[in-house]
Every structure is written in structure tokens, then in C-alpha cells.
């Protein structure tokens with residue numbers, strides 16, 4: 001056994017079917033009584049149900065959560081939270097909504113510190129991390145996403161209600177599942193990898209890898225849906241516990257600076273990031289391949305590519321609307337700031353990786 005350091009994060013996790021009905025008990029348990037419920041515009045009906053189940057404990061519903069946490073939306077929601085004297089926010093949704101809840105906790109004055117309950121409805125994993133990404137225009141007016149890690153944004157309670165994931169559209173289910181797998185993949189080759197996160201990473205990859213084809217066949221498959229959400233927690237916990245490398249850096253660049261959609265971008269980049277790192281991270285890559293149960297002769301990078309393509313997910317940046325002329329700038333940004341990664345980061349090789357992802361080439 002190698003020596004290791006492991007920092008456990010405080011977490012209260014409630015997992016099961018119909019668990020969102022326990023939300024009022026959780027608000028009271030936190031000593032709160034004025035809950036502001038957050039959703040995206042699309043998930044407003046789910047937010048209304050939570051408001052109804054909270055009764056007098058709900059003070060409002062804010063339905064404008066937006067991907068990549070733009071600061072203008074945070075300011076607007078914070079104003080509403082302050083007007084309503086909210087003492088807890090309840091994010092019902094995916095990473096975008098949870099990101100807004102985190103931003104409110106971060107920016108609320110210490111004297112009025114907002115508690116957070118999250119009810120995740122995708123597999124992105126933000127609920128289990130002390131990480132927040134926020135987007136603001138840079139000096140040239142271009143969107144720039146910055147990320148910080150602080151316990152101030154770690155949710156107090158995670159209510160995983162499998163029921164709420166049944167409506168996650170088929171394609172989003174696959175891309176969000178691959179987004180989760182990406183956290184576990186990078187946790188396995190992280191410099192801070194340790195026996196706890198590595199074992200969670202393998203469990204998470206296994207659970208999601210076997211659930212996606214089941215859900216593709218039947219969106220209501222109970223085993224598939226519950227395994228996928230369990231996998232999301234396992235993979236999200238890895239993301240919260242150890243540092244990420246090339247894959248997340250590339251996706252962060254493409255999302256934050258080029259407005260690319262989050263889960264889809266993770267899905268397209270992952271096989272290529274794995275191919276790039278494979279010669280320098282063989283043990284981790286073998287573990288991933290075994291967790292996915294790949295057939296003889298299929299590499300881990302190819303297995304991840306096939307998992308996306310065979311289940312109807314996008315597999316090229318081109319089909320996501322990325323502009324070929326932006327490949328160079330993306331490679332430049334990704335190569336600029338140094339960060340730990342198994343393979344050395346060389347701009348020309350990164351450009352080739354991005355070009356392969358742009359064209360949707362199956363890794364060799």
C-alpha cells in the first residue's frame with residue numbers, strides 16, 4: 001500500500017425513491033424556516049412541487065438558474081434571497097441549479113449565511129463538491145469562467161430522489177453519465193489518488209457503465225436509474241476529494257470560454273483525453289477498462305467512445321457547433337496554465353487531441 005493523504009468532506013446524503021418528500025424535515029433539522037427553492041426555467045414545475053411540500057417553510061421560488069453560473073444571475077437571485085430573508089436555499093436540478101445555490105451561499109453576507117439543501121436531478125456531481133465555477137465577461141467582453149474551491153459552497157444536505165431522474169431526457173442521461181465517469185477517470189490518475197477515492201471511482205464507473213444501456217432501452221428502468229444516481233454520487237465524491245487534470249481543464253476551457261454545453265462536451269472529450277494519457281497512466285486506464293467490462297481488443301479510450309456513440313450521444317465537437325477556427329485558441333488556453341497531468345502538456349499534441357474530438361474520430 002502506497003502512503004496517502006485523504007481529506008473527508010462533511011456530507012449528509014439521503015438516497016432513495018421519493019426522498020424529496022423529506023425536504024421539510026431537513027429544513028427543520030438545519031434550524032431553518034425560510035426556504036427559497038431554485039430551478040432552471042425548464043424545471044419550474046419540479047420546484048413548484050417542492051414549494052408545495054414545504055408549506056409554510058417556503059418563502060419563494062426562483063426559476064432562472066443558468067448554465068456556467070453567470071454572475072448577473074447570481075446577483076439577481078441574491079437580491080431575491082435577501083428581500084425574502086431566506087435562510088436556506090433548495091436547489092432542485094442539475095449542476096446549473098446547484099451552481100446557483102453554491103453561488104448564493106458564497107456571496108451571502110456571513111451574518112445571513114444561507115444553508116444549502118440540494119436535490120440533484122442529473123449525474124453531474126456538483127452536489128458532492130466544494131467547487132464553484134462562475135462566469136463573467138473579461139476585459140474584452142468575452143465570457144471567462146473561473147473556478148474556486150471553498151467549503152463555503154459545500155451543500156449541507158444531499159437528497160437523492162431517484163424518482164426525479166426518470167424525466168432526464170435519453171440523450172442527457174448518457175452525456176451526464178459520461179460527465180460523471182470523467183470525474184472518476186481523472187480521480188484514478190490524480191496525484192492525490194488514494195484507496196478511498198480509487199475504490200469509489202471504480203464503483204462509480206461500474207455502476208454508470210452498466211446502467212446507461214439499461215436506461216437507453218427503458219428510461220424507467222429502476223435498477224438502471226438507481227445505479228446511475230448512486231454512480232453519480234460516487235463519481236462526484238471523487239471530484240470533490242482530489243484534483244482533476246487535462247480532461248476537466250479542456251472541458252472547462254470549452255465551456256467557459258466558448259459557451260459549449262457542459263455534459264455533451266465532457267462526453268466528446270473524454271475518450272480523447274484518455275487516449276492522450278494512456279501511455280502515462282496504464283494502471284488507472286486498465287482499472288477503468290475493467291470497470292466498464294470492455295470486450296477483448298477494445299481499448300479504454302475506444303470503449304468510452306463507443307459507450308457514447310452506441311447510445312446515441314454526440315461524439316464530435318463539430319456536431320456540438322464548435323467552430324474549427326477556434327481549435328487553436330482552445331489549445332493555447334489549455335496549454336497555458338500548468339496543472340498536474342500524467343502525460344506532458346504540449347500545445348501541438350493538445351491541438352491534435354482537439355482536432356480528433358472536433359472530427360469525432362474513434363481513438364486508435
Ligand code: NAD
Nearest residue numbers: 040042067068094095096121122124126129131167168262
Ligand atoms: P444542467 O443543470 O444545466 O441541466 C441541463 C438541462 O436539463 C436543464 O435545462 C435542466 O433543467 C434539465 N434537467 C436537469 N435534470 C432534469 C430532469 N431530471 N428531468 C428533466 N430535465 C432535467 O446540466 P448539468 O450538466 O447537470 O450541469 C452543468 C453545470 O454544472 C455546468 O455549469 C457545470 O460547470 C456545473 N458543474 C459544476 C460542478 C462542480 O463541482 N462545481 C460539477 C459538475 C458540473
